[in-house]
Amino acid sequence: MLRLLTGLVVLGALMGLLMAGLAIPAIGAGGSATKSGVQAFNDLPSEFSVSPLAQQSRIVDASGKKLIANPYDENRIIVPLTRISGWMQKAQIAIEDARFYEHGGLDVRGFTRAMVSNAQGEGVQGASTLTQQYVKITLQENALRRDDKEAAKAAVAKTYTRKLQELKYALDVERNFTKDQILAGYLNLVYYGDQAYGVEAAAQNYFGISSSKLNLGQSALLAGIVQQPTRYNPVLNPKDSQARRNLVLDRMATLGMASTKDVNAAKKVPVADMLGNRKPPKGTCHRSVEPFFCAYMMEYLQKSPQMAVLGKTPAERLKNINQGGLTIKTTLDMELQAATFKELTKAVPVGNKQNLGAASTVIEPGTGKVLAMAQATDFSASQLNLNADQRYGGSQYGYQFGSTAKTYALVAALEAGMPLDGTIDAPSASPDDPHSFTRSEMKGRCNSDKDWSVENDYRSGGEMSLAQATAESINTAFGQLVIDTGCNKVYDTMNRMGVHQGDGGKIDNTVASITLGAGVMTPMTAAASYATLAARGKYCEPTPIASITTSNGKAIKIPPTACKQVVRADIADGVNQLLMGPLSDRRGTARGLWDVSARPAAGKTGTTNNHNQSWFIGYTPQRSAAVWIGNVKVARANGQLLTLNGKCFGEYGCKRSVFGGTVAAPVWSKIMRHATNDLPVVRFTRPSDKVLNGNYIRLPSVVGDSVETATSKLQAAGFKVRVGSRVDSSIREGRVARTSPGTRGMKGGTVTLFISRGYQPPVFQPGTSNPEPDRDAPQPDRRGNSGRGNGNGNSGNGNGGGDEEDD
Template identity: 25%
Template sequence: MNILKSKFFIFSFVFAATLGIFVCAALTYYIVSGIPPVYELEEYSPSLTTKVFDKNNNLIYEFSVEKRQLVPLDEIPVDIQNAVISMEDRNFFKHAGFSLKGIVRALVNDIVLGKAAQGGSTVTQQLSRGVFLTKEKKIIRKVREIFLSVQIERAFSKQEILQMYLNEIYFGEGAYGVKAAAKKYFNKDLSELTLGESAMLVGVIPLPSRYNPFAHPETAKQRRALVLNSMQEMGFITPEEAKAAKEEPLPEKKQAADKPGLYFIEYIRRILEPKYGMDTFWKGGLNIYTTIDIEKQALAEQIMNERLHDYDVRLAKDLGIEIVDDSIASEALPEEEEASSAEEKPEQKEYPQLQGAFFARDVKTGAIRIMIGGRNYEESRFNRATQAKRQPGSSFKPFVWMAALEKGYTPSTMIKDLEMVFYYDGNNWRVFDEAKDQYSLQLAAQPFMYSKDFDVWAPRNIGGSSSGFSTLRRALELSRNLVAVNLIDAVGVKNTINAARRAGIKSALPNAPALALGVSVVSLDELVSAMSTFANNGIYVEEYAIERVEDQNGRVLEQHIPNEREAFSPQDSFILINMMKGVVKRGTGGAARAIKKPIAGKTGTSQSYRDAWFIGMTPNIAAGAWMGYDDDTAQEKGRWTGGGAVAPWWTAIMQEVLKDEPAADFHVPDGISFASVNPETGKLALPGDRNKFLEAFKKGTEPSSF
């Protein structure tokens, strides 16, 4: 019996031991299977910031999920390293990855408090948790953390571990790593940090939200003092150094000013994000070198917003609405009066707000220099420079004039400035018999005006007057609608469409004579780019925004390759540009004369004054401005035209843009001759003509009579 009991006891013991070993093995396998191979830490690449630079290599924006910048240990201040050791892990250089004493202390605190509150983690444990493991406080995670920490200690030196930790740890305010934190809190590079600043940064590590100096300055100050005391205890600093550091001021959060160029930033994001994918674009640390000139961009935004605000005030005044500028009013009041004034201030009425857009590009290369898509990116991210399509009005006329030049017309060619009436017969637009006098023409058209079987169109000049005949030049300078319509009827709508296409217009264009008056819709960047073709000796150059993209190691992933083609002859292009210079010197774009440099331009106003435009060019840069309402509100009362309303603020912007550029004129190509002409008749000028004008012609096309 005793033998049987002994055998049973031995069997039970063996079974229990075997079961225990099996359970331990299974548990160990479960724990270890959840731990990634430590060699992955060598290949670990945390989320990096994608940086955007302007044409002068100024950093203008950062795309990131986490604000992080990697830096080697020898570039991290010793004060920061010592502060981390004194506060986070005093035995860092002695332990093998974990502290048994710290774990026991944390366990006791957790039992006393009844919840997992005390960490007790070494720097190595914090690193393993931050890189590989979740942050939830579970026992299994803690065990895995210890296992992984031991492996990390075996695979890496203490210096390597400290370097990885200081580049990985979260400091609050979206900043990961010490370099990003120094920039975020102090707007400094690491090498510029003081002892007090280093101590403050380390102080926020355990609880960034609680010890944030912007949100809780007193708590942050107490925490900084604790860090300095700890550093003093360990002999890293002297009492005098600690005292001086405690008296340093804490950083104050500055109100983030609106970054210039946000419409442009979104424009390039839409180009690159689909190409490289979300992860690479947002986390891959790309360096994007762009064409934008951020300094001029900022000036342009300021000027446009100020001018459009002034127009808003004028319009609101006409409607009996007083617009109060809160920022200006509050500056004049003491705090007590400001508070009471805010309570007494009547609620303002709703008033329409004008929108605007501005776009500038290099004539010869197509590089985008300025892009303003609206007055406030945060309020409306719709880019009115590239996404909006509006009627260009008379700013479309240069394409009609180019079609005429290619047909043999000259700036002195006389064109009818007479009323016409068109009707649509179901297939084509046709004009009534032009041989009749104006009264007979109106009389003949009357029955068709009210017929449901016919579409009838009778264009008019602004103001309703007509001069009878006009030279091609004078009609462009004064933007005569009837000349434009007579001209497109003579040279052909299809030829005009063809000229616009070659220049760079991609939008749909109607096969109708009204095209001459800009009834189609185009985008601002499209119109500016097409006009640039004329200023570039007839060479079309595709616009672009990105010079090159590099990966985090400086390897070039893509680089801009020019896309250009010959669209028009240099001679026709110069003659058109020469006529467009007259728009500024003597015509509707006179506001731009204030720049006092050669400018070729064209104004544009769409039907019912819904859209106002001005496009202007030098030999090097082309720029366009648009103004209107998003809901397409008509401005019959305001009567704001491209020349009267937009050209002035276009000029104000371009005075800043061009102030450092020489007053270069457009190149005169071979095959051009000049002759003095009478601007009214288009014939050679007589010696006594007071207003004679030196006109450009293709050789052999000069007028031969007086």
Template identity: 35%
Template sequence: MLLVFLLLSSAGGILSAGFAAPFVGAASAITNASAQLFEELPSDFEIQEPSEVSVIKASDGTQIAEFYAENRIVVPLSDISVNMQNAIVAVEDQRFYQHKGVDPTGMMRALVSNTQSDSRQGGSTLTQQYVRNVLVEAGLKEDDPAAIQEATESTIPRKLREVKYSLTLEQKYSKQQILEGYLNIAPFSPSTYGVEASAQHYFSHSAKEMTVPEAALMAGVTNAPSAFDPVAYPEYAKKRMDWVLSKMLEEKFITQEQHDEGVATQIADMLNVKPEQAAGCGAAGNAAYFCSYVVNEILNSDIYGKEVSDRRQLLVRGGLTITSTLDLGKQQAAQQAIESVIPTDDPSEAKTTVASVEPGSGRIIAMAQNTAFGSPDETHPQATQVVFAADAKHGGSASESGSSGFQPGSTFKAFILAQWYQEGRSGYTTLNTRPRQFSASSWNISCAPELADSWAPQNVNSSLDGSHSVVSATQQSINVGYAEMLNMMDVCAVTDLAAKMGITTNDGSPLEPRPSIVLGSQEVPPLNMAAAFATFAASGTYCRPIAIDSITDTNGTEMAVPSADCSQAMTEEAANKTANTLTSTTQAPRGTAKDAAFGRPIAGKTGTTDNNDNVWFVGFTPELSTATWVGHSDGYWPLNNQVIGGRMYGTIYGSDLAVPIWRNYMSAALEGAPVQSFPPADLGGGGGSSPSSSGGSGGSGGSGSGSSSNNEG
């Protein structure tokens, strides 16, 4: 205890070189007894795995983003060059293999040197330095500033605790394990931690391949990573490197010839600096918004921690490998389809997004939009981090009403059609499509009767007035016809069915069962629409959108991932009837989406909202469902009468902007894939054929306009 006190007191400069000298001769005997310096050693010191980089990968394994608090790659000692192991021992702790965690000889040497010159030498062993790094890392992981300060403050109690922990560590772990831990946790450049990430940064190769000069350079840097950074200060780094080489020669780790060769080696000849990849979704290119969705999926799931702060720490420190559902080829096709119609930062400020999911699994295949990810600047004045396709929990925007997404217009008619068939009704029922007023008393709203109101919807033009079948009303998106269909059913049944397919408010409750829901007056995220329409392609099976296929932790252990929770939302028969009826919208000459055709069976629904401020097309094939939205992200105002994407438009409908983007994407995404057809369905229950039975796959789009009285598809 007297020795420890005297050695620690040297930090305050209270000992002279002459007073310290008698202790040097006794150091050897004291070293052998160092484990008995304290009667009781602490049992609460446990080494945690150091923070590592987490990565998000596309479904094919290609890395798209990484996240870290400290840029570190942990490797075993066998993957670290012996040159590097020797260099760090030579410069930091020459008696590493002799002492038992605390080195009185080294402390005395530092004490004498520090009292006889202006330079300062540390008396801490590698084990002590490792303990200090471990304690700091634990404080960082727990987001505990007090613990970090306690691990680094210049006090005798802190040093005493460090000594006791070091003695404990040496009893529990081998020298090789301690050296491995130190080489993986300490900083070896201003921006990287551990020798592997630092070797990759400075030399563009692994730590296992490090030469003697490279090892000497990096071992010298760790003493003061910013001051000795060879990129910023090559002269200082070279002097430090040469000093490390001399220490390696002194300890007989290298020969004189190796020393001389190392000294003759210039910094510029060694460096092959690999730029550090920025952390976060901003580095994910056109997959940045999908990346943001993945991050929010993790932060919102209690699978990954009780509190959001715990989940964030796991992401930036846990060394996770997150394999996502993203198809890079289809993602690129989605971005190109968007740019071909409304380029990024288009002067019109019109925004668009494409969200694509796989029917029957819920896997998100692509998610793109025409903005740069980040904050607005001179280069990208319309940049944003808002994910247009997603709900508020996954990075989307939320309106003052608490909903997220955009008004879907007549795309919502698909859910009325689905409930129609769910109740066993016929697609050939004749509807009165003449504009008229529906009285409040005529509506059946069992779950909220107070929402019943008189309503007089209008058609987009008078040519649609008269009598039409359900199939015809769908094909031409006839507002009054669909109002009559809803008037014949319980409005709550429609909103309940839509909720089963993910069309809800932000809190998961059904949309308000108002009559005007026929025309899509309540906001819905595009991704949710793509997943809902996928239910029709999957014969009634709805799957919640998922973005993650698998996650492994730093040890390669599989972790749980959010489930798609697939369920049978509607009967197979009703779903197949809905899908077949929706093929009529893509068939010429009357289909509102006839221009969507690209040579294979497709189905879907266009949508245009009040004042033509939001336009949509949600369409699907048996293997892929995609929603395309165009509008303004920060409010509702008309898209009409302006130049968008270099083209002048008059009155804009879903067929004008959303359909071409959808077609360009889907045709590229499915290029070369086998052509699949929808299951045949009897729409009338009395022998009538379905619209797609003849192989029709057309598409275009006369559309309509309006508000709660005049929306169209």
């Protein structure tokens, strides 16, 4: 109390004398000027509010234990005084305020000495106590956080009014806080140069250690920086910094805070040698252990509608993230993330010279949680996120997704009433003999203004089941299925299930994009879309956020992830059964990679024109993952698509021909094993009788009828009709020999008429020679591959045109 009263007297006298135009110290002065000064001092605000310091937020993994990133405006890490080295505390007090523990906010002795010295022209001496400095810097910090530049400037202005206000606030701080609290606040607040705010960030920046481990020499070096952070920055000006360090050491020796022996030893170490382990600050995500996920997180926090709880605008959100000391718990499974990256880079090494890229996202069905998101590229070389959409740091488009598009045709066909064991009359085609779907047969269903030519990768065609067409990925079968079902219905299904370009726009609505994947999307979009089927028809937008808490541990309420039932559950069950085929069928495009009897899984391969890109998107009931492996740059300057054929894929070797099942599917199987190892086995729900049987109705009997009569009967029953090829039959030439489907069909669907040639092949007895094979009949699979389509696709910005070439 005596110190406080003395301080008030001195301040009152000072104010009076200043107003009288004098510049000499006075203690206990009187007169009208002094009285006026005391009144003016009393009129100044006296209550000082200490706002929380701007500090780093923490982005952590799903366990909450592993740090992913520390976003900040100021590189500051708040620590209690107990975690700051005793040497550091002594060094800062020695050089800034030796009587810190003796005064009440105003060091009368130091103030008087400074005023006398200044009045006598002996040079300018500072008289601010450590408490006064704390007040000044806090006022400036608070003003900057409010974006109040004028207030920030006023907080450090060299005026008597500002100084008096600072003194009065200092008295209030001393009255309401302990010395240790003030010292801790100061050491966490002050700027130590080189973008390091507070002693913990400074210790890590310059020495690569925590502030609790600072030795005598390191503490003296840091303490000396505060007066002029640029001049005494040891990185920029080691000579000046060393001289300042030695001055601090001498001061500590004089005050008895360090022995002469220890001080001399500390002086012998050159500053340059002290900085060998420094950890200079980098951009938030450049120093992250998961830089691509970090960058995605930062964009998501600023731009996702779900994150409006952090602020109305991206700028406001970023400020709260960088300054608020938030703990942002993500959905990222670090072990799965590491495994995903490892499996990708086994196939596509980072920094390869073959223009190869690889990316994978793992999603939890029913929640949209992003469990892993990895890519085989170097963040320091390019920050483009190959998994995410453009607004979250990804590309404008994504990559063409090939035959993975066929899944949406299956959903639409089952929704239209096609039974699970339904059949398709697939036009015959081969690489050298494509089938042309004409404008007339697509009119009203696919809005195509020209014929559409589709190839299969080997001679295939004829009547086949949905299961066979799916397992073997027969292009002409799906071309016919989409036309029969209606392109618009399939397109609507794709949009409902979250398919979109990287820029958020809908994919192109051409028959090629809808049927054979000439459209473009990102791996995250693909994984989330297929997760709809795993979740029995419920689509959830991808989210990387588990929780957000404030610096004092209070939870911020986050709106739930946007989820919506977009496909009937029983329809999804039916598609799940069909999509097990590529993995389980003996001729499936991803056969042998997964034991569906041990742990059910489903998925689809995809390869684009010229073998330019390859995919596998697959799922179990608990996890969905997309794997893309392809050409990062898709075409030459002349527009010619590049190919994956002939390239080498790490431990998978060099491949003459690359399909979705060649590398992408094997990588997917290994990632999915990591994703499901610790999960219980869950089986897909059995399709309902309604889905198994569809809404097929009996066809009128037309075998033996003329084409005209058969057409009339079928149309009257509500079917569409097309005329197929001529076949050997005992039926009279020119008459209907058979139909596809045979006895029942989907109401409103298409029935193909096969016309008799009027020739019945003789029945050969055992032991006789075999007849010449029917050249029009479907030929067996010679290579275990499906087909290829040549149609009209998108192009531009790294995404080549064309349709699908699948495995």
